[in-house]
Amino acid sequence: MSILIDENTKFIIQGITGREAVTMAKELLDYGSKLVGGVTPGRRGREVHGVPVEDTVRAFTDNQPIDASVISVPPAFAADAVNEAIEAGIKLLVVVTERIPRKQVAQFVEYAEQENVRLIGPNCLGIISPGKSKLGGVGGALESCKQAFRPGSIGVMSRSGGMTTEIANSLSESGLGISTAISIGGDAIIGSTYAELMPLFDQDPETKGIAIYSEPGGRAEYELAEYMESTGSKLPVVAFMAGRFMDEMPGMRFGHAGTIVEGKADTTSEKIVKLSESGISVAEKIEDIPALLKQRIS
């Protein structure tokens, strides 16, 4: 088992002829993901690494069931691409595009919620269930991806795309491996937060523990802590908080757009206290994550 995706997930890439999307398409096909095609307006009839390009999302969904779409279009077209996919009835969207203005994100996230569409991102690297499928650039090229993401029992959720791979790598080297890893995105508003994805991991028999990468700014960690306290997830959760140095410099801007320390309650030190109180172990270093999980799983 895995969450959100598996070896049968059929999907498209919107913006497939973009430079980075072309590379991503190759990596996804190499990995064995069921990428059936892509959309770029005006490019119908072309192919990218052997899969067809269409002008519209409907051109795919009218003829076959499409489970998901990876959206990799420039920021100015991202909201429209998301709306097109939702309207065509696709139920899982991975929005890779970064720098989409917050208002537009709030608008399409609301639309997705109304239509019961699961949206991951924006500003993320996607989802991977090692050995089964991946949607998005997470893990990169085949060999290095396989090395960092080995099949196993830990669910990973990370606000940073790069750190998704770093954490997965340490879990893979420790022998624990990954059930599903999700780069949830670094923006102030994202489609799916830690707390919203936890129930899916809770219901997945394969997942035995959760590793989380977190940053200053936002309230997502509080939401997770409240979920742990109120719902009482069975899974042990280990979190790593980066950006502790930012507590000393409110107003400075680092990392992702969401990483703006706006008030005391959003600092790393406050978050660490809150996470610990809810029973989540907070790792001091990335390499401590596997041992902390092993302690709590056995």
Add this chain to the structure above:
Amino acid sequence: MRFYEYEAKQVLKKYSIPLPNSLFVQNSDSAFNAATDLSTEVVIKSQVLSGGRMKAGGIDFANSPEEVRVKSQTILELDINGLHPVGVLIEEKKNVLQEYFAAVTYDGRAKKPVIIFSDMGGIDIEEVANSHPDHLSRTHFSAAKPFSPFTAKNAVSAVGVTGRELNQLSGIVTNLCKLFLERDLTLAEINPIGKLEDGSIIALDCHLDMESEARNTHSAFLTEIGVPEEDNRQARPPTQFEIDAANVDAADTRGVAGNLTEFDGNLGLIIGAGGGSLTLFDAVRAAGGNPANYCEIGGNPSVAKAANLTKLICSQPKVDKVAVMMNVVSNTRVDIVARGVIKGCIEAGFDPAEKIAIFRIPGSWEEEGFALLERYGVDYVDRSVSMHEAAQRAVQKMKGS
């Protein structure tokens, strides 16, 4: 991007939010003239992108144009949390009977805009939230649907305001919400809103932030307000080191070598990507190191870009050594970054084997990268050495040097 108060007030005016009369000036003579024109008691308000103006002496009161001239001069020369005022706002002083607070921002949890309203304006809103929660309302609304004024009415009514005040305040909050949505703001705050002796209600101070990513869609509007296009509005003015780094990044569109922020230490950092940089900066400090800079490299920068950034960092007089570190990379090519940092180091006149304390970038094309580093005698590690261990090694070497 944060607006200066005098700009923000022009924005509010465009959205029909009532304000005291005011004039923005940049020297004491103009301040004298402004006070003459207003011909009333005035407030002199320093224009800086910083809170705590009152405490820093950046706000003062005056009764005569001559007093305005003298006090403006003092304020214009102030250092307010490291910033110099770009000018002063000379504004009519108003006698306020009651203060209110209104703000609109995004709530990342609800994923919607939220109105925060209080009838206890003028003081720290977090204090109100803690001590007087019944005097503060939070009202979410949709960013997707047209804004309807009843939402603003609900926000104001929720703290018990009624009568004429309810209708006046609802109007102000409605316009604030429309402004927030139409202009891609991330924060629109009026604090305080003041009720005057004649019963009218006006905005006395405000704070508006526009989403940087949306700035180009509002360029005509910004030109009208008088915001220069290249104005990048940092929390503090950038240092020469930071400006040079931004130029390195801008000179080449491939990959990112951005967000360089200068610090006081002696260990130069070439680190990435976003989350990796945050983690590594913490790791260096936890190991007792003193970073000379923060930065974020990522994507797939060209050899030239990596070289130019390295050259710049190595050339800073305070930098003894540099550490090149990233998380396990997927899209960045290790060999290209390795080639770039070696080149930049040599171009700055240093031996890479001496100057580079550690190279820790595991991932795609690492074998080619490691071979190159080997040839130049640079100390490198693969993924079996963690980010924290790599940082520790770099700091250790600094102690030895």
